[in-house]
Structure formats: C-alpha cells, structure tokens
Amino acid sequence: MSERTTSASWASGIVKALEFEGLDCPALFKQLGLDFAALDDPDARFTQDSMTRLWQLAEELSGNRAIGLNMARVVRPASFHVVGYALMSSRTLAEGFERLVRYQRIIAESSDLSFRLGPEGYSLVLTVHGDHLPPTRHSAEASLACALALCCWLSGRTIQLRRVLVQGPQPQDIEPYKQAFRAPLVFGAPHDALVFERADMEAPLPTANEAMAILHDRFAGEYLARFSESRVTHRARQVLCRMLPQGEPKREMVAQALHLSQRTLQRRLQEEGTSFQTLLDDTRRELAEQYLAQPNMTLLEAAYLLGFADPSNFFRAFRRWFDLTPGEYRTRMELARSAGPEASAQGVSAARTPACTEPAP
Incomplete structure (x- = not known):
C-alpha cells in the first residue's frame, strides 16, 4: 500500500504556524531529513508520517501542547491548493464544503472528511489516519481551526459554531481552544467535528463566482487524475498487467517500460x-480473484495469464494468498453465488480494487 501524503501547500501552512512559535523550520526539516525547498513546488508531496514527526518535534521544542491551533492564524485559500479557490468561488459555504470533501485527497490523503445536515445544523466531520505512526492530535486540531478561520475569511464575518468536538482527551489548559473556537467544546468525542448553524452555511458568499467555480472544478479534477496516474505504483501495476501473460516480468523490463533505471524504480x-x-x-493476487470469478476460465489458463510457467507455482502462491487451493476457492464462490446475492457479496474474500482498472475519480 502506498504511503499517504500531504500537499506542499498544506505543509507550507504548517511551517507558517510553527514560525509563530519562533521555531527554525529549515533546521527542523533538515533534522527530519525533509526537503525544505520542496515547499515552493505546488506539486510536491510529503508523507503523512513526516508531518506527524514535524508536529511532534515542534511541540517538544516549543512546549505548546495546542500548537496545531496556530494554523487558524495563517489560513488563506492557497493553503488548500486549488481546492481553496474552488471553495472560494462557491455560492455558499455549504457548497464549498461539499467541494472540499470531494477534493480532500489533493490537500492530504491522510484525512477523511464528511459534511452533512442534521437536526443540529451542518457538521464537518474529520478523521485523520496515520501510516506507520499514529496521527498526532495537532493534525486534526489544525484542520478544524483552519476550516473555521477560512469560513470567517470567506464570508467576511464571524461564524458562531454550535459546538466543537475534539477526539483527543481534555488538556490541562483549554484556554487556547476557547480562544480558537469560541464555542462549546466536547473533548474525548468519537470524532473531530465542527457543528455550524444552518443559516451560516447557506448564506451567499461575497466571493461567489459560478464561472470560476466551474474552472476550478476542472483544475481540481485534472489534478486528482494526474496525481493518481503519476504514482509509480499505479503505472508499474499497469505495465505488470500487460506483461504477465507473456511470463513473469523482470524488474529491468518494467523499469525500461517506465523509462526509469532499475535503481530509480526501486527507490x-x-x-x-x-x-x-x-x-x-x-497484482497477481488481485488478478487471480478476477480470473477465478470467470467460470469458463480453466485453472491452467489462469496460471499462464498470471505469468506462471509452472502451474504448481501458481497453486503454491494461491494457497499462500487465500489459504485455499484454486479449486476450493472456486467451489466456495459457486456455493456463495447459488446461495443468493447477499451471501455472494460476503463470499470467499472481501472485495478488492481490481488490479488493472483506472482509479475512480
């Protein structure tokens, strides 16, 4: 699985927030092995774990346990990459947040957002994921503070929240949270969220511009597609799918097809x-699932399409993947199908993304 990444635009916002504490950010980046100059490249990305380490080091050096809230002081649409401008040109904050949810991966792949209308008002719900490291609370708190500050900046007025949910435990000093949100605070909540008044979310924005919103939607959509396709993992997988029916692809063959050296491909x-x-x-495992779902394909054909010169190697690999022989796997699939669609959906294994299809937008 590819590591989750954060845009250089968001990382730049983090740097500005840390500078309020008087921290030497170029020195922090050097200490963490990060390229500070990459912040000037709008297409550069940083891993989620590297941003976690940055927050942790900044807290340690500054002693500020609520350092993420500094993000509210530096927020501008540019902090959100092209998504910020799409939000800015939306008719209302509600429409803007729907765009934010749609394009969230551009800003940071580590966060899941949802935006929904409930009896209490509109809720923007945030979940931050880690990779090898658990996420620090600063990531979520920075995002919440930033979202509120952006609402005020775009609308040109103070937005009074109904309440703020913070997943982290209540800190000893909650004054920074009171200053940042000026709303009832719920710590130890099941998720991080801002709850807005419906009227604030549905009021027209002074920055609304339908033609620009359409243009920014196009830019954001193109970036998402380019971002997915630029991943070497994605491109290498497509090459493997093409090459496997001719036998097991070697690393040098895939590197050559991608116009990379073997060392660069591996790195x-x-x-x-x-x-x-x-x-x-x-890739072989995911394709094996697809092939065995086709009743007319023999096990021998599946083995050769997966690049196994010797079918016994395919059988050994299959047992390692699924703890079943290919024949047992297919039998279970047939039984699940005959039991009805619901049982079939729960079949032999959980659904996976097909190995050789383009990612959904």
Whole structure:
C-alpha cells in the first residue's frame, strides 16, 4: 500500500504556524531529513508520517501542547491548493464544503472528511489516519481551526459554531481552544467535528463566482487524475498487467517500460511504501480473484495469464494468498453465488480494487 501524503501547500501552512512559535523550520526539516525547498513546488508531496514527526518535534521544542491551533492564524485559500479557490468561488459555504470533501485527497490523503445536515445544523466531520505512526492530535486540531478561520475569511464575518468536538482527551489548559473556537467544546468525542448553524452555511458568499467555480472544478479534477496516474505504483501495476501473460516480468523490463533505471524504480516504489516483488505479488493476487470469478476460465489458463510457467507455482502462491487451493476457492464462490446475492457479496474474500482498472475519480 502506498504511503499517504500531504500537499506542499498544506505543509507550507504548517511551517507558517510553527514560525509563530519562533521555531527554525529549515533546521527542523533538515533534522527530519525533509526537503525544505520542496515547499515552493505546488506539486510536491510529503508523507503523512513526516508531518506527524514535524508536529511532534515542534511541540517538544516549543512546549505548546495546542500548537496545531496556530494554523487558524495563517489560513488563506492557497493553503488548500486549488481546492481553496474552488471553495472560494462557491455560492455558499455549504457548497464549498461539499467541494472540499470531494477534493480532500489533493490537500492530504491522510484525512477523511464528511459534511452533512442534521437536526443540529451542518457538521464537518474529520478523521485523520496515520501510516506507520499514529496521527498526532495537532493534525486534526489544525484542520478544524483552519476550516473555521477560512469560513470567517470567506464570508467576511464571524461564524458562531454550535459546538466543537475534539477526539483527543481534555488538556490541562483549554484556554487556547476557547480562544480558537469560541464555542462549546466536547473533548474525548468519537470524532473531530465542527457543528455550524444552518443559516451560516447557506448564506451567499461575497466571493461567489459560478464561472470560476466551474474552472476550478476542472483544475481540481485534472489534478486528482494526474496525481493518481503519476504514482509509480499505479503505472508499474499497469505495465505488470500487460506483461504477465507473456511470463513473469523482470524488474529491468518494467523499469525500461517506465523509462526509469532499475535503481530509480526501486527507490520510487520504496517512497510509495512498497517494493517491486510486493507489487508483483499483490497484482497477481488481485488478478487471480478476477480470473477465478470467470467460470469458463480453466485453472491452467489462469496460471499462464498470471505469468506462471509452472502451474504448481501458481497453486503454491494461491494457497499462500487465500489459504485455499484454486479449486476450493472456486467451489466456495459457486456455493456463495447459488446461495443468493447477499451471501455472494460476503463470499470467499472481501472485495478488492481490481488490479488493472483506472482509479475512480
């Protein structure tokens, strides 16, 4: 699985927030092995874990346990990459937040957002995921503070929240939270969220511009597509799918097809959290599921399409993947199908993304 990443635009916002504490951010980046100059590249990305380490180091050096709330002081649409401008040109904050949810991955892949209308008002609910490291509370608190500050900046007026939910435990000093949100606070909540008055979310924005909103939607959609396709993992998987029916692809063959050296291919895959051998194995496993779902395909055909010269190697790999022989797997699938659609949906294994299809927008 590829490591989750954060845009350089959001990372730049973090840097500005840390500078309020008088921290030497170029020195912090050097200490963490990060490229400070990459902040000037709008297409650069930083891993989620590197941002976690940055927050942790900043808290340690500054002693500020609520350092993430500084993000509210530096927020501008540019902090959100192209998504910020799409939000800015929306008719209302509610429409803008719907765009924010749609394009969230551009800003940071580590966060899941939902926006919904309930009896209490509109809720913007945030979940931050870690990779190898658990996420720090500063990531979520920075996002909440930033979202509120952006609402005030775009609307040109103070937005009074109904309440704020913070997943982290209540800190000893809650004064920074009172200052940042000026609303009832609920700590130890099941998730991080801002709850808005419905009228604030549905009021027209002075920055609304329908033509620009359409243009920014296009830019954001194109960026998402380019971002997915630029991942070496994605491109290498597509090459593997094409090559497997001709036999097991070698790393040098895939590197050549991608116009990369073997060393560069291995390094790029490593940066995205995988390796050539792991990617090959994962691709074969996902394809094996697709092939065995086709009743007319023989096990021998499936073995050769997966690049196994010797069918016994396919059988051994299959048992390692699913703890079943291919024949047992297919039998269970047939039984699940005959039991009805619900049982079939729960069948032999959980649904996975097909190995050789383009990602959904």
